[in-house]
Amino acid sequence: MRQEFSVCFLARATAGRPTVSEESTDVRWFRPAEVDSLPMVTGIRKRVNDWREGTMPAAR
Template sequence: MVRRDYEDDPAAPAANSLVPAASVVVVDGAGRILLQRRTDNGMWALPGGAMNIGESLPDCAIRETREETGYEVELTGIVGTYTNPRHVFAYDDGEVRQEFSICFLARPTGGRLAVSDESTDVRWFEPDEVDGLPMVSSVRKRVNDWRGGTGPALR
Protein backbone atom coordinates (compact mmCIF):
# COMPACT_ATOMS: atom_id res chain seq x y z
CA MET A 1 0.00 0.00 0.00
CA VAL A 2 1.35 3.43 -0.95
CA ARG A 3 1.54 6.10 1.75
CA ARG A 4 2.02 9.85 1.51
CA ASP A 5 2.96 11.92 4.55
CA TYR A 6 1.64 15.44 5.05
CA GLU A 7 2.88 17.69 7.83
CA ASP A 8 1.66 21.26 8.33
CA ASP A 9 0.46 21.20 4.71
CA PRO A 10 -2.74 23.17 4.00
CA ALA A 11 -3.38 20.88 1.01
CA ALA A 12 -3.44 17.76 3.22
CA PRO A 13 -6.65 15.75 3.21
CA ALA A 14 -8.66 15.66 6.43
CA ALA A 15 -7.99 12.74 8.76
CA ASN A 16 -10.69 10.06 8.84
CA SER A 17 -9.07 7.75 11.41
CA LEU A 18 -7.02 8.02 14.60
CA VAL A 19 -4.62 5.15 15.27
CA PRO A 20 -2.47 4.46 18.35
CA ALA A 21 1.03 3.49 17.23
CA ALA A 22 4.55 2.86 18.49
CA SER A 23 7.96 3.52 17.01
CA VAL A 24 11.29 2.39 18.42
CA VAL A 25 14.79 3.83 18.55
CA VAL A 26 16.89 0.67 18.87
CA VAL A 27 20.48 1.39 19.92
CA ASP A 28 23.15 -1.30 20.07
CA GLY A 29 26.13 -1.51 22.43
CA ALA A 30 28.27 0.50 19.99
CA GLY A 31 25.76 3.39 20.00
CA ARG A 32 24.44 2.69 16.49
CA ILE A 33 20.77 3.13 15.59
CA LEU A 34 18.68 0.56 13.70
CA LEU A 35 16.71 1.84 10.69
CA GLN A 36 14.64 0.26 7.95
CA ARG A 37 13.98 1.50 4.42
CA ARG A 38 10.20 1.39 3.97
CA THR A 39 8.54 -0.18 0.94
CA ASP A 40 5.57 2.23 1.02
CA ASN A 41 7.54 5.47 0.62
CA GLY A 42 11.21 4.51 0.06
CA MET A 43 12.33 6.49 3.11
CA TRP A 44 14.45 5.37 6.06
CA ALA A 45 12.44 5.01 9.24
CA LEU A 46 12.36 3.63 12.73
CA PRO A 47 10.65 0.29 13.20
CA GLY A 48 7.08 0.71 14.34
CA GLY A 49 3.44 0.60 13.47
CA ALA A 50 -0.16 0.46 14.63
CA MET A 51 -1.27 -1.19 17.84
CA ASN A 52 -3.56 -4.20 17.54
CA ILE A 53 -6.68 -4.76 19.63
CA GLY A 54 -5.76 -6.79 22.72
CA GLU A 55 -2.15 -5.54 22.66
CA SER A 56 -0.40 -2.98 24.87
CA LEU A 57 1.61 -0.19 23.25
CA PRO A 58 4.93 -1.59 24.63
CA ASP A 59 4.01 -5.03 23.23
CA CYS A 60 3.23 -3.35 19.89
CA ALA A 61 6.69 -1.73 19.87
CA ILE A 62 8.40 -5.06 20.53
CA ARG A 63 6.29 -6.93 17.94
CA GLU A 64 6.75 -4.31 15.21
CA THR A 65 10.52 -4.24 15.75
CA ARG A 66 10.72 -8.04 15.50
CA GLU A 67 8.49 -8.15 12.40
CA GLU A 68 10.25 -5.33 10.56
CA THR A 69 13.92 -5.89 11.51
CA GLY A 70 14.35 -9.44 12.82
CA TYR A 71 15.50 -8.26 16.25
CA GLU A 72 14.09 -8.95 19.70
CA VAL A 73 14.36 -5.87 21.91
CA GLU A 74 14.03 -4.77 25.51
CA LEU A 75 12.37 -1.39 26.00
CA THR A 76 14.50 0.90 28.16
CA GLY A 77 12.70 4.25 28.01
CA ILE A 78 10.56 6.68 26.08
CA VAL A 79 11.95 9.11 23.52
CA GLY A 80 8.70 11.06 23.24
CA THR A 81 5.01 11.34 22.54
CA TYR A 82 3.96 12.50 19.06
CA THR A 83 0.36 13.60 18.40
CA ASN A 84 0.51 16.46 15.88
CA PRO A 85 -3.02 16.73 14.38
CA ARG A 86 -1.49 18.54 11.37
CA HIS A 87 0.52 15.43 10.49
CA VAL A 88 -1.45 12.82 8.56
CA PHE A 89 -0.68 9.77 6.42
CA ALA A 90 -2.81 9.33 3.31
CA TYR A 91 -3.02 5.75 2.02
CA ASP A 92 -4.09 4.69 -1.46
CA ASP A 93 -7.10 2.85 0.01
CA GLY A 94 -8.64 6.18 1.14
CA GLU A 95 -7.59 6.08 4.79
CA VAL A 96 -6.13 9.36 6.07
CA ARG A 97 -4.58 8.58 9.43
CA GLN A 98 -3.69 10.81 12.33
CA GLU A 99 -1.47 8.87 14.70
CA PHE A 100 -1.09 8.95 18.43
CA SER A 101 2.45 7.65 18.63
CA ILE A 102 4.81 6.86 21.49
CA CYS A 103 8.45 6.49 20.50
CA PHE A 104 10.28 4.04 22.74
CA LEU A 105 13.99 3.56 23.35
CA ALA A 106 15.24 -0.05 23.23
CA ARG A 107 18.29 -2.28 23.10
CA PRO A 108 18.60 -5.48 21.07
CA THR A 109 18.49 -8.73 23.05
CA GLY A 110 18.46 -11.33 20.26
CA GLY A 111 17.49 -12.15 16.72
CA ARG A 112 19.31 -11.15 13.57
CA LEU A 113 19.00 -8.57 10.83
CA ALA A 114 16.15 -9.37 8.40
CA VAL A 115 14.00 -7.43 5.95
CA SER A 116 10.23 -7.87 5.86
CA ASP A 117 7.46 -7.18 3.37
CA GLU A 118 7.43 -3.64 4.82
CA SER A 119 11.14 -2.96 4.22
CA THR A 120 13.67 -3.20 1.43
CA ASP A 121 16.71 -2.75 3.67
CA VAL A 122 17.52 -2.84 7.39
CA ARG A 123 20.82 -1.48 8.70
CA TRP A 124 22.68 -0.16 11.72
CA PHE A 125 23.92 3.44 11.38
CA GLU A 126 26.28 5.65 13.32
CA PRO A 127 24.23 8.60 14.66
CA ASP A 128 26.02 11.12 12.39
CA GLU A 129 25.26 9.00 9.29
CA VAL A 130 21.52 9.55 9.73
CA ASP A 131 21.58 13.20 8.67
CA GLY A 132 22.19 12.34 5.01
CA LEU A 133 19.46 9.70 4.75
CA PRO A 134 16.10 10.35 3.06
CA MET A 135 13.60 10.41 5.94
CA VAL A 136 10.21 12.00 6.58
CA SER A 137 10.35 14.95 8.98
CA SER A 138 8.37 13.23 11.74
CA VAL A 139 10.87 10.36 11.90
CA ARG A 140 13.79 12.79 11.79
CA LYS A 141 12.25 14.64 14.77
CA ARG A 142 12.20 11.43 16.78
CA VAL A 143 15.80 10.59 15.87
CA ASN A 144 16.89 14.13 16.74
CA ASP A 145 14.99 14.01 20.05
CA TRP A 146 16.88 10.80 20.88
CA ARG A 147 20.22 12.29 19.82
CA GLY A 148 19.50 15.44 21.80
CA GLY A 149 19.13 13.36 24.95
CA THR A 150 16.67 15.81 26.43
CA GLY A 151 14.35 13.13 27.79
CA PRO A 152 10.72 12.57 26.80
CA ALA A 153 9.51 15.04 24.21
CA LEU A 154 5.89 16.10 23.81
CA ARG A 155 5.03 16.73 20.16
Protein backbone atom coordinates (compact mmCIF):
# COMPACT_ATOMS: atom_id res chain seq x y z
CA MET A 1 0.00 0.00 0.00
CA ARG A 2 1.24 3.48 -0.84
CA GLN A 3 -0.06 6.83 0.34
CA GLU A 4 1.18 9.97 -1.34
CA PHE A 5 1.17 13.43 0.19
CA SER A 6 2.67 16.75 -0.71
CA VAL A 7 3.94 19.58 1.44
CA CYS A 8 4.29 23.15 0.22
CA PHE A 9 5.68 26.09 2.15
CA LEU A 10 4.79 29.69 1.46
CA ALA A 11 7.75 31.83 2.45
CA ARG A 12 9.21 35.27 2.14
CA ALA A 13 12.90 36.05 2.00
CA THR A 14 14.04 38.08 4.99
CA ALA A 15 17.81 37.61 4.95
CA GLY A 16 20.58 35.31 3.79
CA ARG A 17 20.70 33.08 0.74
CA PRO A 18 18.95 29.81 -0.05
CA THR A 19 21.39 26.89 0.30
CA VAL A 20 21.24 23.20 -0.51
CA SER A 21 21.19 20.52 2.18
CA GLU A 22 21.33 16.73 2.38
CA GLU A 23 17.72 16.71 1.14
CA SER A 24 18.15 19.04 -1.85
CA THR A 25 20.34 19.56 -4.87
CA ASP A 26 19.04 23.00 -5.90
CA VAL A 27 17.32 25.79 -3.96
CA ARG A 28 16.12 29.04 -5.54
CA TRP A 29 13.53 31.78 -5.17
CA PHE A 30 11.13 32.35 -8.08
CA ARG A 31 8.76 35.17 -8.90
CA PRO A 32 5.12 34.07 -9.25
CA ALA A 33 5.22 34.77 -13.01
CA GLU A 34 8.13 32.30 -13.40
CA VAL A 35 6.36 29.38 -11.72
CA ASP A 36 4.31 28.21 -14.73
CA SER A 37 7.44 27.14 -16.58
CA LEU A 38 8.83 25.08 -13.68
CA PRO A 39 8.60 21.27 -13.74
CA MET A 40 6.56 19.93 -10.81
CA VAL A 41 4.26 17.06 -9.99
CA THR A 42 0.51 17.57 -10.32
CA GLY A 43 -0.14 17.71 -6.56
CA ILE A 44 2.37 20.51 -6.02
CA ARG A 45 1.14 22.39 -9.10
CA LYS A 46 -2.38 22.30 -7.60
CA ARG A 47 -1.16 23.75 -4.28
CA VAL A 48 0.70 26.54 -6.10
CA ASN A 49 -2.35 27.33 -8.24
CA ASP A 50 -4.58 27.31 -5.14
CA TRP A 51 -2.30 29.95 -3.61
CA ARG A 52 -2.26 32.06 -6.76
CA GLU A 53 -6.06 31.92 -6.99
CA GLY A 54 -6.54 32.68 -3.30
CA THR A 55 -8.16 29.30 -2.60
CA MET A 56 -5.57 27.78 -0.27
CA PRO A 57 -7.03 25.04 1.92
CA ALA A 58 -4.92 26.04 4.94
CA ALA A 59 -5.12 29.32 6.84
CA ARG A 60 -2.16 31.66 6.76
